[in-house]
Amino acid sequence: MNLISRAPNVWCPGCGNFTIQQALKEVITQLAAEEYPVENNVLVAGIGQHGKLFDYMNLNGFYGLHGRTIPIAAGIRLANPNLQVLCVAGDGDCYAEGLDHLIFGAKRNLNVTVLVHNNRVYALTTGQYTPTSTKGYRGRSTPEGIEELPLNPLELMLVSGASFIARGYTGRREQLQGLIREAILHRGFAFVDILQVCVTYNNLTRYYNEHVYDWTKEGVEDYEKAWEKAREWDYNTDAKIGLGVLYRHRAPTFEENHPVPEPLTRDERRTFIENLLDRRV
Amino acid sequence: MEHKEVSVLIGGRAGEGISSAGQVIAQMLGHQGYRVHMYYDYPSLIKGGHNFAIIRGADQKIGAVRNTVDFLLALNQETVDLHREKLTSEGVLVFRSDAANAEGVAVPVKRLLEEEGAPAVMGNSAILGAFVRAAGMDWEVAETVLRKAIPKQIDTNLRIARRAYDEAEVKTRISPLGAKALPVVTGNEAIGLGLIQSGLGLYCGYPMSPTSNLLHFLVSHGTELRIRVIQPESETAAILMALGCAYAGIRAAVGTSGGGFCLMVEALSLAGIAELPVLVVLGQRTGPSTGLATYTAQADLQFALGAGQADFPRLITAPGDADELMAWAAACLDLTWKYQLPAILLSDKTLCEGMYSLDTSQMRHLQIDLELADKNVSPYTRYSLTESGISPLRFPPASGEIIRVNSHVHDPDGITTENEETTKAMADKRMRKMRGLAEEIEAMDPVHLGGDVDASTALLCWGSNKGICEELGTKMGLRVIQPVVLWPFPERSFARVCKGVERMFTVECNESGQLARLVRQFGYASEDVILKYNGRPFFVDELEALLGRAIS
């Protein structure tokens, strides 16, 4: 089946979202050739330009609410842990509106993949600052420049207990593809902050190209080292921007803690009710 | 004296097990063939403060208590001081003689515990044993009920109860009624049983009175029932988990109170447009906002009717006792799945945390079938435009198929669209489901008719006021009309039970007469609304006086 849908694509020409879409398509295709049938994927989308991926892909999906991909994903996983759930979120979406859910997804080690299209701007609502916008960003709601410092999502995920943390960049498609694949195959909460170029409201292509470098693949299970790497760049001050896997470790997942039981039959349920009521007479 | 009804008040400090002791008394009365109701009054704190329960048994189904009691069981002086007034002239006071000074049946709890080498938590067994003797009930009643109600160290508890029983004297006689003994449950439990009956797979709840105990009840039996019970980070997350679960084909419900429901509203309209089934148990308490955390109200009806942006079909029910809570919790879950829409089951603190006799023999077990898609038809269309508005369901994974649900306006495949014809066609499709639902509801006995059914003066009520209105309707010669389904409003059934009504009085626990307002839309005017909104339910004598004045 063609993984790209019939829906007309309305992303701006040159948008980083195309790269994410291509990378995801490649990974799903590869995985389908292995042991992960396409129909086992469910894409849970937030609201924003990123969320349009729901329409553009021929995948099962739940196009939910702004900021709320993760609790929906949790419900899907509780119902059927054979479904591979991909949360497609925005930086406004899951670092502002739904930040609590992001933290709790990581804390519970929910076995889902979270791809954050971090363009560091509210794109769909036409250019307001987000929690990761650089200090001084002049958005339509902050014409004088935002006075606040940005959040560092990697640090946030480290303290929250995410068991897979990575950073990709839409200017490095092949690497991004590898990260998405690793994230999907990771058992536990897999978080990828994707520096996504927004050509219209926040085109940082040049800046990123000048600053990015690849993290080594060694020592990704070292928590202390992960802290060092996460702090190299605070999403604000000029610094080297590492790309790749920041941290990975294996821990019990939410789903493993809440396995799906074989449901009781109607008669068994009736017997339970009768027995319970018998103790109340 | 021959009792046709009996009332018992037990009181003490918070943390002293008043609610459990109340339940034992309720079960004892149930065991004797009484139909019971327990009202449980407690402040919002953990230890200390005054708690009390009034347990009333009668020879007919009841749902309210009186201001007067036949027995006062006092675990401390405060209880004696606060409630002595309520005791009838022939009433019996049973008290802890080491914690209160009074006249009546003195129970030396401390001494009995010491003599049996038992811990302080067993003190209530002594009071209960003394009560059984003072009420002239056989020891067998105490033994049978305590054995069932007390899971731990039953032998020591029984020895203590027996000693107190032997030391006390018979003051009066609560005689068995000869009717079938019925089990006693809280409203929360009745709701839980209904959900279990109709195949609940997942329950999500963020703690909030008065539905926290539904969360606790389900989790305490979760393993045995093979259901999952989750406490997420917020009510927003709770309902979204339920919706994710529904998308993948598992039945889910959530429970909360008004404040938590505020947070759920965003997802309620999502359920509306995405056509996902979910049942919200909305246990009302005194508001607005945090209000009175542990007291009652019926003030969220208009909120439930209007919650969420724009129009979408929904089901709202307001059962009025344990039988109805169980039956309608089951039916609501079935109906949300059949029609793929959100349902709200309105309860309140009185129902949720009060206790009622449960009569499952009167309950109809409705078989409501889902429309599942034919797996041989490809491609599957999640939002197929059908005559009934119901698009047959499939769940992922489905080989070769794509199953999309969407919060945006979408086409039959679930892909976002801004097309004007599709926008209208989908809105019409969703609203067509309401027609089928309304039809089905009319056949489900959605409006209860009781009291003096031929009287031309009617009491209109909903939810927890059912029992008290029935009782007073029968006594005062008034017809009682209680719509159990509030939306879609069962117009035909309502018209049928209203035939011949010349005067209508509405009884509600809110400040503005929310049900009166709803029925006015359908052309029914109330001559007067009798309202109570101080956090407490109506007491029988109180409402009787109010009705007498209003109707004369």
Ligand SMILES: Cc1ncc(C[n+]2csc(CCOP(=O)(O)OP(=O)(O)O)c2C)c(N)n1
């Ligand atoms: C509850 C709610 N608030 C606000 C909006 C309006 N809204 C739509 S998209 C968006 C921001 C999108 O920013 P981001 O999540 O970063 O996504 P992007 O468009 O940049 O991909 C907002 C505020 C909404 N849909 N829902």
Ligand SMILES: [Mg+2]
């Ligand atoms: Mg953004």
